[in-house]
Amino acid sequence: MTLAATDRPLVASHDAVLLDLDGVVYRGGHAVPGAVEALNQARDVRLAYLTNNANRPPEAVAEHLRELGLHPAVEDIVTSAQAIAGVIAHDVPPGSPVLVIGGEGLRSALRARGLEPVDDRHAPGLAAVVQGYMPDLGWRDLAEAAYAVQAGAPWYASNTDLTIPTAEGIAPGNGALVHAVRLATGREPVVAGKPYAPLFEETMERIAPSSPLMVGDRLDTDIRGARQAGIASLFVLTGVNTLVDVVNADPQERPDLVGAGLASLHQPHPAVAVERGAARCGEAVAEIHDGAIRVAREGAETETLRAIVGLGWACRDESGLDVTVDERIDA
Incomplete structure (x- = not known):
């Protein structure tokens, strides 16, 4: 090449x-x-x-970019949260409750697809668990994800980047946290973010270049x-x-x-x-x-x-x- x-x-x-x-x-x-x-x-x-970062909704990402001096519309932002929400919506009935291990970006993306984000793995009719990056995510959150996956809930992840670049250096990314749940459960999630296809498919469908x-x-x-x-x-x-x-x-x-x-x-x-x-x-x-x-x-x-x-x-x-x-x- x-x-x-x-x-x-x-x-x-x-x-x-x-x-x-x-x-x-x-x-x-x-x-x-x-x-x-x-x-x-x-x-x-x-x-x-x-962005593979599922923490913030597209409105917040667009606002951040505007603060930096760029001029995006909200429709110009495509997140792994949106992509994985689309995958889940294809797999489960409309209105299904989905356990969210992550931030508002995942929650708003699920709502936009007609799904119900929940915090309780015991929610009646729980259809899936979805995991995405959030800076405040802790051991108890990962344990809840592992328990839900072990109980048979289909497992989805926004992305599996092992690291994330920050202003102070390279920090652990969502992939490192997904790996913790993988080690605990022996299961593999369905993933939407790069390099997987759903994020690219969402983008191509939206802007058709x-x-x-x-x-x-x-x-x-x-x-x-x-x-x-x-x-x-x-x-x-x-x-x-x-x-x-x-x-x-x-x-x-x-x-x-x-x-x-x-x-x-x-x-x-x-x-x-x-x-x-x-x-x-x-x-x-x-x-x-x-x-x-x-x-x-x-x-x-x-x-x-x-x-x-x-x-x-x-x-x-x-x-x-x-x-x-x-x-x-x-x-």
């Missing part, structure tokens, strides 16, 4: 940009540097914001999910995964394009030529010696990243061995 290329600004090749939020647009309460400016320049494409581009910071969710959904993907270095991670990514988690951040939406992505242990992209040249990639000549930021990744993939595919990157350029 090689990186896709375009001689014009990347955003000109797509009619919709699907954006992960945590680690791409913001970290915690603060915008990723340059993200707001880059998105406000994207005037001729539809922007949709896809002809040439979408998914932008993400996680290889195992954003990029893998986009590949499985047949959507072009841009990986950015502002969140969870690093340059070394993408250089050594398995083929099913390799993005079509790479960039330092969202400014790369407005830049060309020249073709990468690899030959005899070196890669050239525009003015940039990367070389590999003893399994370590270094930059022999700097180009534009996107050119340099593309030369590194293109060379890393070619060498890894040939040798099957992991590749390192000079620490001075590892983002």
Whole structure:
């Protein structure tokens, strides 16, 4: 697999940009540097914001984005809570009570689908249990989920991200909490968030783009999910995964394009030529010696990243061995 290329600004090749939020647009309460400016320049494409974080309802997410300087409509926000609520509504009778282990985002999504969120696993006619991220979730909440699942309730999870980027660093995500219930019950949940199909299906149904581009910071969710959904993907270095991670990514988690951040939406992505242990992209040249990639000549930021990744993939595919990157350029 090689990186896709375009001689014009990347955003000109797509009619919709699907954006992960945590680690791409913001970290915690603060915008990723340059993200707001880059998105406000994207005037001729539809922007949709896809989040695996099920804690907040779309109205709250939209308000947060507006506070950062963006201009989304509520309909532009697609959450894993909405996606999993749609899955549950397909599986259980209308009006069914569903035990919620999570925040208001899950509750409002269930109500919107005609289901009844409840806090008591003994509620008459309990049809399912659904689990999603909430910062205040504790042991007792996880125990209630485990008891309900052990008693036979169908188990659903908004997402299984093991980590979540915050303003202070990388913290445990919903996947870590789901894993605790999995260990206690020996069961597997039905999952809606990236990389699984329901969140992408919800988005495609809502905005119906002809040439979408998914932008993400996680290889195992954003990029893998986009590949499985047949959507072009841009990986950015502002969140969870690093340059070394993408250089050594398995083929099913390799993005079509790479960039330092969202400014790369407005830049060309020249073709990468690899030959005899070196890669050239525009003015940039990367070389590999003893399994370590270094930059022999700097180009534009996107050119340099593309030369590194293109060379890393070619060498890894040939040798099957992991590749390192000079620490001075590892983002």
